[in-house]
Amino acid sequence: MHTQTAASLEINRRPSSSISSRQPHAEGPFGMTGTPMRFARNSEIYGEDEAAGYLYQVVSGAVRTYKILEDGRRQIGAFYLPGDIFGFEASETHIASAEAVCETRVIMVKRAALMVRATHEKDLARQLWDATAQELRRSQEHLMLLIRSAEDRVVGFLHDMARRAVKTATAIELPMSRQDIADYLGLTIETVSRTFTQLEQNGIISLPTSRRVELRNRAMQNRLMAA
Amino acid sequence: MHTQTAASLEINRRPSSSISSRQPHAEGPFGMTGTPMRFARNSEIYGEDEAAGYLYQVVSGAVRTYKILEDGRRQIGAFYLPGDIFGFEASETHIASAEAVCETRVIMVKRAALMVRATHEKDLARQLWDATAQELRRSQEHLMLLIRSAEDRVVGFLHDMARRAVKTATAIELPMSRQDIADYLGLTIETVSRTFTQLEQNGIISLPTSRRVELRNRAMQNRLMAA
DNA sequence: CGGCATATTGATGTCTATCAAATGGCGTGG
DNA sequence: CCACGCCATTTGATAGACATCAATATGCCG
Numbered sequence: 222m223h224t225q226t227a228a229s230l231e232i233n234r235r236p237s238s239s240i241s242s243r244q245p246h247a248e249g250p251f252g253m254t255g256t257p258m259r260f261a262r263n264s265e266i267y268g269e270d271e272a273a274g275y276l277y278q279v280v281s282g283a284v285r286t287y288k289i290l291e292d293g294r295r296q297i298g299a300f301y302l303p304g305d306i307f308g309f310e311a312s313e314t315h316i317a318s319a320e321a322v323c324e325t326r327v328i329m330v331k332r333a334a335l336m337v338r339a340t341h342e343k344d345l346a347r348q349l350w351d352a353t354a355q356e357l358r359r360s361q362e363h364l365m366l367l368i369r370s371a372e373d374r375v376v377g378f379l380h381d382m383a384r385r386a387v388k389t390a391t392a393i394e395l396p397m398s399r400q401d402i403a404d405y406l407g408l409t410i411e412t413v414s415r416t417f418t419q420l421e422q423n424g425i426i427s428l429p430t431s432r433r434v435e436l437r438n439r440a441m442q443n444r445l446m447a448a
Numbered sequence: 449m450h451t452q453t454a455a456s457l458e459i460n461r462r463p464s465s466s467i468s469s470r471q472p473h474a475e476g477p478f479g480m481t482g483t484p485m486r487f488a489r490n491s492e493i494y495g496e497d498e499a500a501g502y503l504y505q506v507v508s509g510a511v512r513t514y515k516i517l518e519d520g521r522r523q524i525g526a527f528y529l530p531g532d533i534f535g536f537e538a539s540e541t542h543i544a545s546a547e548a549v550c551e552t553r554v555i556m557v558k559r560a561a562l563m564v565r566a567t568h569e570k571d572l573a574r575q576l577w578d579a580t581a582q583e584l585r586r587s588q589e590h591l592m593l594l595i596r597s598a599e600d601r602v603v604g605f606l607h608d609m610a611r612r613a614v615k616t617a618t619a620i621e622l623p624m625s626r627q628d629i630a631d632y633l634g635l636t637i638e639t640v641s642r643t644f645t646q647l648e649q650n651g652i653i654s655l656p657t658s659r660r661v662e663l664r665n666r667a668m669q670n671r672l673m674a675a
Numbered sequence: 676c677g678g679c680a681t682a683t684t685g686a687t688g689t690c691t692a693t694c695a696a697a698t699g700g701c702g703t704g705g
Numbered sequence: 706c707c708a709c710g711c712c713a714t715t716t717g718a719t720a721g722a723c724a725t726c727a728a729t730a731t732g733c734c735g
Contacts, residue, residue, distance in 0.1 A: 298588060298591070346573045350580060353577060361537065368517075408724090597691095637714080
């Protein structure tokens with residue numbers, strides 16, 4: 222049920238060396254100047270209970286936030302894709318950890334600087350509030366998925382990805398592993414895998430590779446084309 | 449699985465007559481002047497997709513927010529108890545419906561008035577943001593419950609109630625039915641009932657009545673006493 | 676080619692849902 | 706005050722979905 226061996230966790234624990242390519246300035250979220258950063262696959266962006274010093278925007282790649290339960294299981298709270306802003310599950314300290322799902326570039330903006338500007342720029346204050354409210358809605362959508370059947374959860378996840386993820390004309394490219402999907406949906410990796418297979422057998426999707434999903438269903442194709 | 453018969457829904461649909469005891473002014477959340485209102489058991493406070501005109505604070509009683517799934521099941525998103533502020537699952541429109549769990553008094557404040565004041569009172573803007581962030585954390589806690597076993601979910605729910613609910617020296621008074629609890633935890637009423645029985649048989653709780661829960665476990669008693 | 680991580684498939688067990696019935700609590704009217 | 710009816714809750718029997726344990730397959734990189 223739990224996700225990673227001690228060994229792989231250790232590997233993940235040397236993220237500092239993976240940070241590179243710092244340039245002092247770049248356009249960040251909320252029109253702020255931010256710091257571009259690179260994170261290697263599985264490296265930590267921030268840890269649970271750390272002081273929340275920054276807000277982040279994904280430039281390329283993908284990010285997962287997660288918490289580890291007492292029994293060792295990992296619950297992924299969200300995936301963030303290019304353009305998404307994250308780091309909002311926080312007021313003073315983060316309530317989840319964040320890691321790069323794959324090679325990822327983000328822009329970081331100092332939270333304190335935003336707060337200062339927000340005190341006299343009412344528009345910015347409103348944007349920050351809205352972003353948090355949107356995150357709340359996203360969390361509630363996620364919660365609604367978790368009470369449904371395995372098939373519904375996987376289909377719901379694919380719908381979401383079809384709307385948000387990097388995609389070609391015919392397929393979605395999933396940046397995350399089956400284990401990541403399982404930990405997001407509260408299922409085991411075996412159940413996720415079996416559900417993918419079953420969706421393929423039912424002609425709802427096809428799987429040219431395990432990370433590439435073509436949606437054969439009209440409703441899903443519409444989602445794929447929209448936005 | 450679903451919760452209410454058509455008949456009982458109809459009964460719930462005459463809430464207007466249940467509103468009474470309107471006084472023009474009372475101290476509301478965020479130091480605002482608000483309108484006190486009474487709602488009868490099971491009456492609607494607002495509906496999903498309604499314009500979000502107000503924020504609310506519970507004075508007495510209890511409120512549930514919920515969404516109905518396509519298959520007819522009801523998912524309760526949160527319970528709000530005296531002192532709690534709700535109505536934040538919204539930017540323009542509500543994303544859930546709200547109902548009184550039992551005879552309930554709330555104070556309503558106009559969202560628009562708050563927004564106006566928030567533009568020049570930076571402290572108020574910050575309070576609104578914080579309240580939304582807290583709601584986000586609450587939602588994430590709820591989400592973490594839903595991936596656990598039935599027993600863990602019920603225990604987690606009781607922990608939360610022990611911290612928040614009206615309580616005597618020795619017991620918690622639950623304002624909500626087993627069905628409400630089931631719909632909050634993503635379980636059936638039968639499983640919730642069996643889990644209560646089993647917790648009692650294991651000496652973890654005792655149930656003088658179905659709505660009154662005494663915590664026999666030290667960790668839970670500590671929660672009961674704290675806060 | 677070999678080694679390792681990821682993914683799939685198979686066999687079996689457990690937990691919770693479902694269907695069904697019995698019990699308990701409480702207000703109303705006789 | 707008691708009997709009845711209604712609703713909430715509990716209990717029982719069974720089925721189904723997903724987890725678990727185990728093995729095999731696939732892909733990737735050195």
